[in-house]
Amino acid sequence: MNDKKQNIATEFKKVEQGVEGDIKRTEKRFTIFGWTSAVIFIMTITAALIAYFMVVNARVYIENSVIQAPEIDLSPTAPGILENVYVKAGDSVTANQVVARVGDELIKTKTPGIITKADAVLGAQVSANETVVAMIDPTQLRVMGKIDENKGLNLIRVGQHAIFTVDAFGSKEFQGIVDEVSPEAQA
Numbered sequence: 723m724n725d726k727k728q729n730i731a732t733e734f735k736k737v738e739q740g741v742e743g744d745i746k747r748t749e750k751r752f753t754i755f756g757w758t759s760a761v762i763f764i765m766t767i768t769a770a771l772i773a774y775f776m777v778v779n780a781r782v783y784i785e786n787s788v789i790q791a792p793e794i795d796l797s798p799t800a801p802g803i804l805e806n807v808y809v810k811a812g813d814s815v816t817a818n819q820v821v822a823r824v825g826d827e828l829i830k831t832k833t834p835g836i837i838t839k840a841d842a843v844l845g846a847q848v849s850a851n852e853t854v855v856a857m858i859d860p861t862q863l864r865v866m867g868k869i870d871e872n873k874g875l876n877l878i879r880v881g882q883h884a885i886f887t888v889d890a891f892g893s894k895e896f897q898g899i900v901d902e903v904s905p906e907a908q909a
Contacts, residue, residue, distance in 0.1 A: 787866060787867030787886075788866050788867075790863070790864050790866055791860070792859070793857070793858060794833070794835065794856065794858065794859065795856050796821055796822070796829050796853065796854060796855040796856065796857065797848075797853050797854055798825070798850060798852070800827060801824075801850050802825025802826075802847075802848060803845060803846070804823075804824055804842050804844055804845065804848050804854060805824065805844070806822060806823045806844070807822045807840050807844065808822060809821045809822075809837045809840050809855060810840050811838060811840055811841070812837065813837045814836055815831050815835055815837060815857065817832060817833050817834050819831045821837070821840070821854075821855045822854045824848050829854055829855065831857065835860060836860055838857055838858055839853075839855065840856075842854045842855070864901075865886055865898065875903075878900055878903055880901065880902065881899060881900065882899070882900045883897065883898075883899060884899065886898065
């Protein structure tokens with residue numbers, strides 16, 4: 723009976739040592755995995771912080787800027803009396819939309835856009851090619867700003883994405899692309 727007890731004790735000790743070995747190997751794997759994960763996590767956070775500071779520091783503020791777009795004048799081909807104006811400033815229009823009528827002539831848009839002026843007086847005599855309604859094509863809008871050389875001009879590149887605000891719209895942000903950086907100073 724003692725031999726059986728001793729054999730069982732020996733077998734139990736072997737199992738116990740095997741389990742301890744497995745636990746130590748597993749702990750070692752988890753320790754290596756834990757350190758690797760921690761290093762990757764720290765590197766990710768560091769990269770994110772560097773990217774954030776690069777973006778924040780790359781911001782350039784322009785105090786004085788102007789929004790411009792080529793104005794499209796809509797006018798009759800022949801003189802006549804201004805009978806109707808169907809739009810008002812600020813309206814969005816589609817291509818081929820009727821915006822006014824002078825005599826029997828309907829004045830239509832050629833492209834979609836935004837009406838900027840529609841203040842002609844109904845019943846007034848209008849000459850041929852006299853502007854009755856003016857509009858802009860929003861795809862042609864440009865923000866033109868002036869910036870001092872020492873305030874970030876060297877950070878601006880053609881093709882760069884730009885985010886800007888316009889005082890009239892509060893803190894709403896608009897997006898665009900830098901399409902030109904003037905090579906010469908302008909007063």
